[in-house]
Amino acid sequence: MSETFLARLEAARRQQFVGRQVERELFQSALAEAELPFLLLYLFGPGGVGKSSLLREFAHVAAQFGTTVVQLDGRSIDANPNTFLAALQMHLAAPDVDAVFTTLAGRNGRTVLLIDTAELLFPLDGWLQDSFLPQLPHNVFVVIAGRNPPSLRWRTDPGWQQVMQVLPIKNLTQEESRAFLMRRQIPAREHDAVLSFTRGHPLALSLVADVFAQQPSLEFRPENAPNIIKTLMEQFMHEVPSAQHRAALEACAQVRLLNEPLLAAMLPAVDPHPLFEWLRGLSFIDAERRGLYPHDLAREALVADLRWRNADRQAELQTRARHFYIQGFHERDPQQQRQVLSDYIFLHRDNPIIRAYFDWQSTGTIFTDGYQAADRAAVLAMIEKHEGATAVRIAEHWLNKQPQGTVVLRQADGTLQGLLMQLALEKCSPADRALDPAVAAVGRFLDQQTPLRTGETATLFRFWMADASYQNISPVQSRIFLNMVQHYLITPGLAFTLLPCAAPELWTAVFGFADLHRLPEADFVVDGQPFGVYGHDWRAVPPLIWLANMAEQELGVRVELDTAVPTPTPAQPPIMNETAFANAVHDALRDFTNEVALQNNPLLDSRALGSSPGTPASKADRAAQLRALLTEAAESMQNHPKQIKWYRALHHTYLQPAATQEQAAELLDVPFSTYRRHLRTAVQYVTDWLWVREIGQ
DSSP states (O other), X not given: OHHHHHHHHHHHHHHHOOOOHHXXXXXXXXXXXXXXXXXXXXXXXXXXXXXXXXXXXXXXXXXXXXXXXXXXXXXXXXXXXXXXXXHHHHXXXXXXXXXXXXXXXXXXXXXXXXXXXXXXXXXXXXXXXXXXXXXXXXXXXXXXXXXXXXXXXXXXXXXXXXXXXXXXXXXXOHHHHHHHHHHTTOOGGGHHHHHHHHTTOHHHHHHHHHHHHHOTTOOOOOOOOSSHHHHHHHHHHTSSSSHHHHHHHHHHHHSSSBOHHHHHHHSTTSOHHXXXXXXXXXXXXXXXXXXXXXXXXXXXXXXXXXXXXXXXXXXXXXXXXXXXXXXXXTTSOHHHHXXXXXXXXXHTTTSXXXXXXXXXXXXXXOEEEEOXXXXXXXXXXXXXXXXXXXXXXXXXXXXXXXXXXXXXXXXXXXXXXXXXXXXXXXXXXHHHHHHOHHHXXXXXXXXXXXXXXXXXXXXXXXXXXXXXXXXXXXXXXXXXXXXXXXXXXXXXXXXXXXXXXXXXXXXXXXXXXXXXXXXXXXXXXXXXXXXXXXEEETTTSOHHHHHHHHHTSOXXXXXXXXXXXXXXXXXSOOOOOHHHHHHHHHHHHHTTTOHHHHTTOGGGGSGGGTXXXXXXXXXXXXXXXXXXXXXXXXXXXXXXXXXXXXXXXXXXXXXXXXXXXXXXXXXXXXXXXXXXXXXXXXXXXXXXXXXXXXXXX
């Protein structure tokens, strides 16, 4: 069924394809030759000029020749040689990464490799030129498409000059543009005005065509638009069929990829299916395996327009998407959880901390890699360059004892550009503290202020630096901070992180925004160089809530930074450990109908209940309040159709329990394993709901 839809989708796209005769003939003539006249076709042009559409046309042409087609897209591949090869391995169904080249060589006939959005793979430029492409067998024809022309290194290499064709992709000619308008049934009376306005820009033409699809009788008379796409999007936003369609388009622009469940969460009062189908039919909306996304320029215009018109509406859409990601997070396996977090980070790409990730993804020249023994000399030389001989001796100790905690930042040729050394403090011994002043200082701080509990871990980002600029603001530093954020999100049991800075005052504003607190008690000195330490307690504010808090702040808002770790006032109960809190919630649900047990639950003195030690209310009163709060949390699941099955499992187990869990499963008419999964999810939902209240959000 999906194949039939894909065939229809491709046929519809081909019906709208016009022009590019020179490019098509060049590609066809190369495929027709017994021996390829050139091995690489490099296409480049600005965003929205039609490069992806041309690659789809190339795929169709290649299929007519009986040629195998493999398509990769820089938007879904991290700029890392191993990740690139892994993606190619998956498409080829090769047994492992090492077999990619032999699998290609063993194929009968020719293979066409199409690589789209190459600008996001710029860190791999040298590796592609020097390592990957030269290893391809002679039966592989490569087409690369990106916004930027090939680098000078490509164009001045005598070998590549002989086997590469470079082709700029420009706007459609007037004749091609007119043919496009006729194919889209735009009234002939409007052609001159449209052509004058769009000047053959394919995305602009598509957007105009969509406007006319909504209002066929429209008289197109745009007035002096300095920005074609922005003005066109403003025109389009007034011509959608309804307010619901406009809301769907706005929702699609906010998130990385939109599917029907996410659209339903962002627009809960409407049927998402017809809106999703309408979005899928728009010419500036593309699709991949996990959902729909607008073209980059269309996304930028939509987001800018909504932010200008109705910032509250934008915040509402993002909040609903954020809740969708958090609620779905607990149902995913670890690999899928990483994808959820990636989508979550994209949602907050304008955040000053997260934004560097997207800047790096589009313009950076480095990638993160694991530390290898061969990197030791370069790592130590970088540390000595910036922090001196004593720091080198300390670093040697940690490379011997915790080498797995170090990651390096490389250029595509393998050259080290930066490093991040992450120490697990719970594994440090008294001898380690005696050797390293940093570990001694932060260890004393943790012991005195916020000791670790069983199963908890704390991380010291002991050394972090760029080779060229040390800890100053730079693309390498931005990538280092991204690695720190990833560490926050994926490290089990993370209780505390500490970050030493040679110039702590430089980071006051940005770390304040990120809820990293200045910890003078943890400061230390090495060879006369003082280091100021920042830290964050992840038990008090867990990673996903931390991201949500930052999302609520407007860009550029000044944040006052406390000079010490905040401590609870005597009037309020201390924040419970998250694990202990989760156990207390589970016990409270188990004891929901047991008055005596419930009156001894630690949640009675929790902030979630709005109580504090010494509250005049009796234990019986507070137990009744806790029972009401648990009921409210559980019943909130009934507001979302997908969560009703979770609520029913919880209801028949704890609120109005069946005699046994097996009987509860029978009442729900589901297999026992399904019932248990729904129950676990429901308990986690109630725990998260109450935890937000506990930490005062």
